[in-house]
Amino acid sequence: MKAFEATRHFFNQAADQLDISEELREALLMPDREIQVQVTIRRDDGHLANFVGFRVQHDHARGPMKGGLRYHHEVDLDESRALASLMTWKTAVVDLPYGGAKGGIGVDPAKLSKSEIERLTRAFVDQIHDIVGPDTDIPAPDMGTDHQVMSWFRNQWEKYHGFNPAVITGKPVEEYGARGREEATGRGVGTLTQKLVKRLGMSADQSKVAIQGFGNVGSHAAKFLHEGQFPIVAVSDITGTYYNADGLNIPKLLRHKLAHPKGLLEGFEDAEHLPLDALLKLEHVDVLIPAALGGVITAENVEAITAKVIIEAANGPTHPDADKILNERGVTVLPDILANAGGVTVSYFEWVQNRQHYRWSLDRVRQELDRTMNDAFESVWQMAAQHEVSLRTAAYMIGISRVKRATELAGLA
Numbered sequence: 001m002k003a004f005e006a007t008r009h010f011f012n013q014a015a016d017q018l019d020i021s022e023e024l025r026e027a028l029l030m031p032d033r034e035i036q037v038q039v040t041i042r043r044d045d046g047h048l049a050n051f052v053g054f055r056v057q058h059d060h061a062r063g064p065m066k067g068g069l070r071y072h073h074e075v076d077l078d079e080s081r082a083l084a085s086l087m088t089w090k091t092a093v094v095d096l097p098y099g100g101a102k103g104g105i106g107v108d109p110a111k112l113s114k115s116e117i118e119r120l121t122r123a124f125v126d127q128i129h130d131i132v133g134p135d136t137d138i139p140a141p142d143m144g145t146d147h148q149v150m151s152w153f154r155n156q157w158e159k160y161h162g163f164n165p166a167v168i169t170g171k172p173v174e175e176y177g178a179r180g181r182e183e184a185t186g187r188g189v190g191t192l193t194q195k196l197v198k199r200l201g202m203s204a205d206q207s208k209v210a211i212q213g214f215g216n217v218g219s220h221a222a223k224f225l226h227e228g229q230f231p232i233v234a235v236s237d238i239t240g241t242y243y244n245a246d247g248l249n250i251p252k253l254l255r256h257k258l259a260h261p262k263g264l265l266e267g268f269e270d271a272e273h274l275p276l277d278a279l280l281k282l283e284h285v286d287v288l289i290p291a292a293l294g295g296v297i298t299a300e301n302v303e304a305i306t307a308k309v310i311i312e313a314a315n316g317p318t319h320p321d322a323d324k325i326l327n328e329r330g331v332t333v334l335p336d337i338l339a340n341a342g343g344v345t346v347s348y349f350e351w352v353q354n355r356q357h358y359r360w361s362l363d364r365v366r367q368e369l370d371r372t373m374n375d376a377f378e379s380v381w382q383m384a385a386q387h388e389v390s391l392r393t394a395a396y397m398i399g400i401s402r403v404k405r406a407t408e409l410a411g412l413a
Ligand SMILES: NC(=O)C1=CN([C@@H]2O[C@H](COP(=O)(O)OP(=O)(O)OC[C@H]3O[C@@H](n4cnc5c(N)ncnc54)[C@H](O)[C@@H]3O)[C@@H](O)[C@H]2O)C=CC1
Pocket: 141, 142, 143, 144, 145, 185, 212, 213, 214, 215, 216, 217, 218, 236, 237, 238, 239, 276, 291, 292, 293, 294, 313, 314, 315, 340, 341, 343, 344
């Protein structure tokens, strides 16, 4: 099952509870617009290199469309479509005045130099600048992109349209970026992990955590959970799994990542180094946090997962077949459209600040983020209890209902 088919499956599970007609389901699921563009750059060695870029604008019933830009070799139209639709339900679950979009380029950024990535970003903007904008579609960071890419993107877009930093979020703090955006997704994951574990009667210091992916989201989630007394026994990145049954030294791991030229864990010595796929199969893990790619928890590997709680920091990490098995086994899954919504929430705060030419303190950002995440968690929890459905179905029910209502109010359906 491909990525969009998986999100369609989860959508339909919730739509069944809401009794939505087939024709309205199709209208809500079908993306507004899908763009595929050629992105050609000259490499440092003088040769031309061609890449394919995508932007899928899924739904705008609740406001301008919002969602990240991914640079990864597996980016394609189907994945962008799935991720864009997740953004529609996610922005609705946390009640932001946005719709959903997503895009990126099929490229392995680790194989390009910094100046090649800059040329790639500028060439991509040349192709899509007239379909994005502060009132239409506002990109942000995702896998393989960061505040530097956002800065190049903004600079290139402004060459066509003039000064307007609200065209993109996740910018450097010294260039109209929001304080706290970089940590926001990980902080939201941490806040909700603490809340969920407590709700389930487990204690932080007895809940062993494994985190797949140690990039922006995974590393900030690790920092936050470490500060909250959770023992983090394993983390992984593309260089493998790093394991310590007594708990990893997270401050040391974070320093190691900062010092590594590509931000990797390669060479970290205070841990057992295991293969990449070992992380999902570790015994004695209570909380598993996928924070890398989609589609990693499948019917084939789900039996090996021992965790009682899964927090979906990544987008779309759980295959529907695996999700069914996890539900039957009583594993609590906090779904992506709630768990990782901290990033887009602070992106919204950045956009608001840019439009008002005003800057919030880090304390204010954190307070408003924590409040937004807590409120969304409570609504999803109550919906799940009331309808006796999983947290995923409950989150989709809230997201879909809000988008459906906006669509009906606008007279579109
Ligand atoms: N950056 C953000 O604000 C948000 C990100 N997300 C999602 O979180 C996930 C991670 O995104 P970022 O942290 O921003 O990306 P990133 O590019 O900063 O980091 C990705 C991490 O995953 C690791 N990785 C890649 N393939 C792996 C594999 N097969 N096994 C283990 N580790 C692997 C990389 O080495 C790196 O440590 C994605 O699914 C993204 O869509 C969701 C919401 C917001």
